Amino acid sequence: MIRDSRLSGVLHILLHLAERDGPATSETLARAMQTNPVVIRRILAGLRERGLVRSEKGHGGGWTLACDLAAVTLRDVYDALGAPRLLAIGNRSEAPDCLVEQAVNAALDQAFDEAEAILLASFDDVTLAALTADFHRRLKARPHASGVHHG
Amino acid sequence: MIRDSRLSGVLHILLHLAERDGPATSETLARAMQTNPVVIRRILAGLRERGLVRSEKGHGGGWTLACDLAAVTLRDVYDALGAPRLLAIGNRSEAPDCLVEQAVNAALDQAFDEAEAILLASFDDVTLAALTADFHRRLKARPHASGVHHG
DNA sequence: AATCACGTAACTTTGATTGTTACTTATAAT
DNA sequence: ATTATAAGTAACAATCAAAGTTACGTGATT
Numbered sequence: 001m002i003r004d005s006r007l008s009g010v011l012h013i014l015l016h017l018a019e020r021d022g023p024a025t026s027e028t029l030a031r032a033m034q035t036n037p038v039v040i041r042r043i044l045a046g047l048r049e050r051g052l053v054r055s056e057k058g059h060g061g062g063w064t065l066a067c068d069l070a071a072v073t074l075r076d077v078y079d080a081l082g083a084p085r086l087l088a089i090g091n092r093s094e095a096p097d098c099l100v101e102q103a104v105n106a107a108l109d110q111a112f113d114e115a116e117a118i119l120l121a122s123f124d125d126v127t128l129a130a131l132t133a134d135f136h137r138r139l140k141a142r143p144h145a146s147g148v149h150h151g
Numbered sequence: 152m153i154r155d156s157r158l159s160g161v162l163h164i165l166l167h168l169a170e171r172d173g174p175a176t177s178e179t180l181a182r183a184m185q186t187n188p189v190v191i192r193r194i195l196a197g198l199r200e201r202g203l204v205r206s207e208k209g210h211g212g213g214w215t216l217a218c219d220l221a222a223v224t225l226r227d228v229y230d231a232l233g234a235p236r237l238l239a240i241g242n243r244s245e246a247p248d249c250l251v252e253q254a255v256n257a258a259l260d261q262a263f264d265e266a267e268a269i270l271l272a273s274f275d276d277v278t279l280a281a282l283t284a285d286f287h288r289r290l291k292a293r294p295h296a297s298g299v300h301h302g
Numbered sequence: 303a304a305t306c307a308c309g310t311a312a313c314t315t316t317g318a319t320t321g322t323t324a325c326t327t328a329t330a331a332t
Numbered sequence: 333a334t335t336a337t338a339a340g341t342a343a344c345a346a347t348c349a350a351a352g353t354t355a356c357g358t359g360a361t362t
Contacts, residue, residue, distance in 0.1 A: 189352075
């Protein structure tokens with residue numbers, strides 16, 4: 001079971017954008033994220049629809065932030081990604097008329113629902129501004145680091 | 152991202168075993184679970200090492216419960232499966248020296264750890280006996296259902 | 303001995319994500 | 333206008349883990 005790291009990745013991108021003046025191209029972002037420009041465009045397409053980023057074609061084009069960092073939470077970003085599944089384990093949904101399976105599912109679903117709610121509530125509590133603030137704290141503590149990527 | 156349903160599946164198996172007198176063969180269990188005997192053996196192998204089930208070879212052999220249902224929790228079963236990953240999303244762990252990534256990871260890890268702890272605590276709270284009790288409640292509410300599989 | 307059932311290694315299939323190529327469309331600079 | 337740049341997107345390939353399958357070995361019962 002492979003871990004979906006799109007949320008982590010897109011936050012990474014947003015924070016990088018926040019540290020730039022001008023637009024960043026998919027090409028640039030892809031190099032920073034060690035992936036492919038098309039992957040970047042795919043991920044950011046959802047965010048653009050939510051008004052979190054803007055894209056411009058042609059010369060001098062690329063991606064820019066289009067939101068107030070203090071007003072956007074991890075939950076907003078998660079939703080913009082299409083609210084992907086949070087839990088790696090789940091119920092077999094075959095034979096739902098089996099009473100044994102119903103009993104098992106009922107017990108597990110309660111635990112799963114609770115955990116998901118906790119996670120989403122945590123996402124609600126963190127703004128992008130809090131992340132950039134944390135980044136600058138780290139930068140201050142290690143001033144020799146540039147904060148941007150080399151490759 | 153595919154969901155790991157081994158926990159759900161193995162609980163299903165354990166409850167079925169609890170409803171039987173004699174041993175059940177991998178063949179029988181596989182039919183009930185709509186899967187392959189080898190898959191059953193693979194899953195139950197971990198449980199046998201933990202003493203939750205016993206297996207006997209040869210004529211009249213098969214799988215039997217080897218534990219006190221009231222003393223075993225979902226957590227024990229989960230651990231016997233090798234404590235598979237609970238969360239479907241996670242951090243990109245590339246470029247860990249990037250301060251942006253560190254800030255992102257710190258925020259997410261806190262949320263992830265909390266959700267995992269909640270989930271495991273829920274597992275601790277449910278015994279197999281509670282599951283069988285729930286099954287019998289359902290059976291009583293729908294007495295026409297057999298509780299076992301047809302196939 | 304013959305049959306039954308688990309033990310296990312090796313391989314195949316499946317399903318979702320991610321990566322890649324190729325091409326189109328829109329914008330800016332010359 | 334032409335050229336260069338960069339996103340938009342469809343289609344395809346590569347990857348990877350889980351699940352399924354085959355084949356054969358081991359041990360127990362009859």
